[in-house]
Amino acid sequence: MEGSKTIKEVMTSFLFSKNQKKKLTAIKNWSVTGLNRLAVEAYPYLVTLTYAFLVIEACTYIGFLRSLIFIDAISFATLTVLLGIYVVPKLPSTGMFLQKMYEYIFMFSRLITPVNLFLYFLLASLEEKHYPNYVFAHYHVNYELFRYVAFFSVSILLLDISRQYHKKVADTYRSFKERGLRLELIAVIIIALSYARAVIPTSISITRTGFLDVGFIVTHLFLSYKEKQLKALSEFSYLNFIKENTPETASIGIPPQMPPWLTTGNEGYVRYFLFPRKIVKIPDKNKIPEFAEYLLIDKGEWAVPDPNEYGWPKKMVKADKIWYFDKATNSVIESEDKIFDPNNPDQKLRWGLIKVAKE
Amino acid sequence: MLGIFAVILGLLAVCLFGATMVTLIRPNAYGFETLALSYLLGMGVFTFVLFLANIVGIKFELVSSSLILLGLITCGLTMVQVFGRSLKEIPTKLHHEIKFLPSCTTVEKGLLAGIIFVVSTAVIISSYWPVRDWDSIVSYDFRAKTFVVTGSMETGLKLGYFLGYPLMTTLGHTWVYLLGFPYPGIVHSLWYLSLVILLCTALAKRTSRAWALGWSLVFCFSSGLFDHALMTYTNLAYATYLIAGYFYTLEWLETRKNDSLILSGTLIGLSTWARSAEPFWLIPLFMVLVAGLLQKEIRSVSIYSLLILMIRQPWKFFESLHPEPTRLSAELSKEAQAFIEKSLLEKVLTRLNIPGIWEVMVYFWQYVISPTKYQYIALLLAGFITLSLTKRKMANPLLQYLLIAITLNIAGVMAGIFQFSIFFREWREIGGSAERMSLFLGPLILFFVALTTYQLIFMTKIRPVAEKSKIKRIKK
Numbered sequence: 001m002e003g004s005k006t007i008k009e010v011m012t013s014f015l016f017s018k019n020q021k022k023k024l025t026a027i028k029n030w031s032v033t034g035l036n037r038l039a040v041e042a043y044p045y046l047v048t049l050t051y052a053f054l055v056i057e058a059c060t061y062i063g064f065l066r067s068l069i070f071i072d073a074i075s076f077a078t079l080t081v082l083l084g085i086y087v088v089p090k091l092p093s094t095g096m097f098l099q100k101m102y103e104y105i106f107m108f109s110r111l112i113t114p115v116n117l118f119l120y121f122l123l124a125s126l127e128e129k130h131y132p133n134y135v136f137a138h139y140h141v142n143y144e145l146f147r148y149v150a151f152f153s154v155s156i157l158l159l160d161i162s163r164q165y166h167k168k169v170a171d172t173y174r175s176f177k178e179r180g181l182r183l184e185l186i187a188v189i190i191i192a193l194s195y196a197r198a199v200i201p202t203s204i205s206i207t208r209t210g211f212l213d214v215g216f217i218v219t220h221l222f223l224s225y226k227e228k229q230l231k232a233l234s235e236f237s238y239l240n241f242i243k244e245n246t247p248e249t250a251s252i253g254i255p256p257q258m259p260p261w262l263t264t265g266n267e268g269y270v271r272y273f274l275f276p277r278k279i280v281k282i283p284d285k286n287k288i289p290e291f292a293e294y295l296l297i298d299k300g301e302w303a304v305p306d307p308n309e310y311g312w313p314k315k316m317v318k319a320d321k322i323w324y325f326d327k328a329t330n331s332v333i334e335s336e337d338k339i340f341d342p343n344n345p346d347q348k349l350r351w352g353l354i355k356v357a358k359e
Numbered sequence: 360m361l362g363i364f365a366v367i368l369g370l371l372a373v374c375l376f377g378a379t380m381v382t383l384i385r386p387n388a389y390g391f392e393t394l395a396l397s398y399l400l401g402m403g404v405f406t407f408v409l410f411l412a413n414i415v416g417i418k419f420e421l422v423s424s425s426l427i428l429l430g431l432i433t434c435g436l437t438m439v440q441v442f443g444r445s446l447k448e449i450p451t452k453l454h455h456e457i458k459f460l461p462s463c464t465t466v467e468k469g470l471l472a473g474i475i476f477v478v479s480t481a482v483i484i485s486s487y488w489p490v491r492d493w494d495s496i497v498s499y500d501f502r503a504k505t506f507v508v509t510g511s512m513e514t515g516l517k518l519g520y521f522l523g524y525p526l527m528t529t530l531g532h533t534w535v536y537l538l539g540f541p542y543p544g545i546v547h548s549l550w551y552l553s554l555v556i557l558l559c560t561a562l563a564k565r566t567s568r569a570w571a572l573g574w575s576l577v578f579c580f581s582s583g584l585f586d587h588a589l590m591t592y593t594n595l596a597y598a599t600y601l602i603a604g605y606f607y608t609l610e611w612l613e614t615r616k617n618d619s620l621i622l623s624g625t626l627i628g629l630s631t632w633a634r635s636a637e638p639f640w641l642i643p644l645f646m647v648l649v650a651g652l653l654q655k656e657i658r659s660v661s662i663y664s665l666l667i668l669m670i671r672q673p674w675k676f677f678e679s680l681h682p683e684p685t686r687l688s689a690e691l692s693k694e695a696q697a698f699i700e701k702s703l704l705e706k707v708l709t710r711l712n713i714p715g716i717w718e719v720m721v722y723f724w725q726y727v728i729s730p731t732k733y734q735y736i737a738l739l740l741a742g743f744i745t746l747s748l749t750k751r752k753m754a755n756p757l758l759q760y761l762l763i764a765i766t767l768n769i770a771g772v773m774a775g776i777f778q779f780s781i782f783f784r785e786w787r788e789i790g791g792s793a794e795r796m797s798l799f800l801g802p803l804i805l806f807f808v809a810l811t812t813y814q815l816i817f818m819t820k821i822r823p824v825a826e827k828s829k830i831k832r833i834k835k
Contacts, residue, residue, distance in 0.1 A: 184747055187740040188812050194733040203580040210480035217487045225541050232491040268497035
């Protein structure tokens with residue numbers, strides 16, 4: 001269509017800022033000399049080298065580069081960024097033209113930063129979804145080190161942005177200096193760094209939560225309430241089994257709240273699922289609550305060093321009925337046993353329910 | 360599916376009731392500010408009325424609760440008519456504010472998108488999962504379930520471990536359950552949304568739009584309240600009402616307008632309806648007391664105190680009528696029994712010594728300061744900037760009030776921990792509790808830092824809160 005821009009024109013205007021649209025010419029009146037000039041001219045090559053180092057270390061292991069050049073990639077990247085803060089203000093000011101290499105590294109950082117950030121989120125999500133070291137095992141990329149590739153490209157992008165607002169920043173500094181507020185300016189910079197230090201990791205964590213958790217919700221929109229409870233709540237399947245096999249007027253004896261029954265022995269936790277049933281317990285694990293119509297057969301869900309500690313009740317109980325519950329398959333077996341014997345290994349280490357025989 | 364529609368309708372009705380209150384108190388509030396305040400006031404007052412109604416025998420049932428809400432809405436609308444106000448201004452204000460969105464810069468749009476992303480993540484997640492947080496299962500949500508099943512507080516009181524926390528969050532859950540929606544977390548995420556809106560509005564009134572959006576996004580990512588928006592504890596609700604109350608306390612200190620005073624008093628009072636053990640409501644009361652007495656504004660001080668106590672005292676009185684059953688001696692160890700039998704003086708003297716105070720300070724550092732060191736560093740530096748600006752006679756008094764408020768609150772947290780260490784033998788074991796208790800400090804510090812740095816960087820005094828609304832009122 002007449003008048004519309006070609007893709008090349010759009011990309012050119014996006015990738016090159018206003019200052020760079022004019023033809024490149026030699027820098028005749030640039031006042032920077034000596035070591036400063038060397039630093040400015042070498043910096044683009046240093047940035048390129050840093051990218052290479054970070055990628056190499058992300059594909060090998062932490063310390064690979066240190067074994068070769070006595071400095072690790074992360075420290076090298078940190079020095080490059082700090083040097084950039086020193087070098088960028090010395091670049092030719094607005095109205096003059098940058099060397100081609102600076103154009104290329106800033107253009108590259110604008111393109112690669114969103115890609116790096118996306119890749120980092122993707123790798124972190126894959127690692128979280130599967131198991132530790134999954135990403136390295138499958139793609140030979142250490143995703144925690146890849147984070148530094150993303151951070152480095154963000155840092156170069158920020159240097160690019162600060163370069164474009166350099167005049168404004170310099171004017172602000174001058175105005176602070178003239179008013180004798182240099183200390184206050186340093187305070188503001190430290191405040192910004194403090195919040196940045198806190199915000200960056202939590203923003204990544206919250207963004208991951210947003211994508212992962214909401215992604216899960218979108219793909220599991222029609223899970224039932226019970227299915228969600230099974231996923232979200234500890235011991236829900238077992239307590240739900242108890243609820244489904246006892247009347248609402250029942251009184252249920254539970255073990256004391258101590259290892260290994262820290263969850264199923266917690267009266268407050270258990271009553272949430274079993275209300276309005278009455279919960280009965282006493283602090284001595286070797287005794288049985290007196291007025292309980294039902295008793296949990298509770299192996300214990302928390303680890304203890306002595307395997308003999310598992311299993312409750314610890315006393316023989318005469319039963320009208322005994323049910324066993326298989327946590328792995330959520331299945332219930334109504335047993336023909338009429339006695340629960342804690343010394344019977346077939347009974348002791350199981351999950352289930354006893355309807356206590358009335359005497 | 361029906362539950363989703365019912366809960367949306369039910370929460371909108373709560374907001375409608377809240378909107379009548381906001382229109383009566385502050386008819387010239389901004390659109391989004393009105394929305395946020397509508398939810399806060401609506402949910403707070405509605406749950407309080409449900410509690411009072413249950414005491415006189417009205418059960419927690421869908422029909423009776425709906426009728427109560429309808430009654431409140433009717434009263435509210437009637438009062439709005441009597442005072443010549445109109446709720447129709449609210450959609451107009453909102454439309455006016457939304458119209459400005461296309462004129463936002465790219466950066467502002469990006470910041471807004473970030474805020475919307477975080478808040479909507481909280482709302483979606485909390486509306487999906489059932490209650491899964493320990494304290495809520497054991498207490499807050501369990502009470503709601505007993506209310507829904509039995510219709511009254513009687514059963515819960517007999518079971519014990521029932522009082523200790525007021526009923527705002529529990530009755531919020533109850534209302535959601537009565538509407539047939541099994542995920543009461545939505546109530547908490549809406550508290551979070553309201554706080555974000557009020558923080559952004561409070562900053563935008565005094566600084567610039569971009570500055571307000573930027574710091575609101577920082578708040579979303581740094582305050583620790585995002586995690587609480589996904590949980591069903593009482594700490595988020597408490598922090599929201601307390602912080603919102605502070606915003607209007609500070610406004611009153613600047614402008615001395617009655618609407619700010621009434622809003623502040625109501626919100627601070629409602630914070631005690633979320634959690635009553637913490638004494639932080641005393642600090643804004645103290646500030647209003649001092650400022651009011653200095654200016655001989657006895658009426659303002661009286662109104663403020665009355666608003667807070669009218670909400671706080673009924674629960675305290677109810678609590679005193681129903682002491683928790685004491686644990687059986689057989690359940691307690693010898694040391695625990697010996698501790699309980701000590702006199703108050705013995706307990707105080709055990710802790711009021713250098714090792715005792717040092718222990719409290721170490722605990723304070725470990726559980727209050729250390730987890731969020733960055734915000735206390737920022738606070739110290741912002742405090743330095745404020746003092747420097749004060750010396751040069753450039754500081755807005757608001758900054759000074761804020762600094763005083765935050766300092767008093769931090770001292771209050773330390774005093775609270777010390778008091779806790781006197782009365783509870785296992786005080787050291789609940790570090791998370793201290794961290795949650797001081798959750799409200801983060802947003803207050805952020806608000807202070809945002810205002811201070813704005814004044815310093817842009818070399819301009821913070822704008823005083825506008826006395827007249829920029830939104831034109833609809834003429835009848």
